[in-house]
Amino acid sequence: MKIGTILRVLAAVALLGSCATPKVAYFQDVQPGTPEQILNRLDIRVRPEDKISIVVNSKDPLLMELFNLPTVSRQVGSGSSSSSANSQGLSGYTVDKSGNIDFPVLGAVYVAGMTREEIAAYIKEELMEKNLVKDPIVTVEFQNLTVSVLGEVSNPGRYNIDKDRLSLLEAISMAGDLTVYGKRDNVMVQREENGKKVLYQVDLNSGLDLYASPVYYLQQNDIIYVEPNSMKARQATVNGNNIRSASFWLSLASLLVTVTVLIVK
Known part of the structure; x- marks a missing residue:
């Protein structure tokens, strides 16, 4: 009975450690070799303060x-x-x-x-x-034209624009791609248009949605935000720890030892 209980606890720990969302393929609705038209071929144009x-x-x-x-x-x-x-x-x-x-x-x-x-x-x-x-x-x-990439990417930060066209995919690539916890169907791009902030949503799982988006090609000062998925949200605890943090595993190990001692007694 005691051994069975311990095995069940160990299995639960292993299950927690294996909880990770697999990467989802981009462009799921596009067939290889099928040409798709990019609707908004925007070049970078100089603005005041550039x-x-x-x-x-x-x-x-x-x-x-x-x-x-x-x-x-x-x-x-x-x-x-x-x-x-x-x-x-x-x-x-x-x-x-x-x-x-x-x-x-x-x-x-x-x-x-x-x-x-x-x-x-x-x-x-x-x-x-x-x-x-x-x-x-x-x-x-x-010289000073940049875009910013935030949220669930490997290397968030601000990146220089050194060409006439910079695509959303290229900017995400410079940031090291999305992590396994990033929402690929809800990538947000904030852009300033006529003195107002406009927010665009892009589904990277859909090539057709991406190619038709007004933000397929970026403009200077665009801000890309990748929202964390539900798996990442569930991993957060009250004190801010998650299953990848050292403090979480120390707490879990302490709990496991306590349970084992109680069972042995």
């Missing part, structure tokens, strides 16, 4: 110096000069509230709502039309 770098290259080095901001040296490390190093970085243009940047010689240039390619093409055209540079090559890069 920071961009603009580099003008030319055969004439004097003109390059005239139209390019100085390179900034940033000290890395501390202490004596022998233990520190300098890293080179490009200065950037911050888009003001009116959507302009102050570009050398050209003055105020309106860039809000433009993509990187459009800004580069516009500045190149202006330089050539005003006979300032005959053969300019203009390169535009993002």
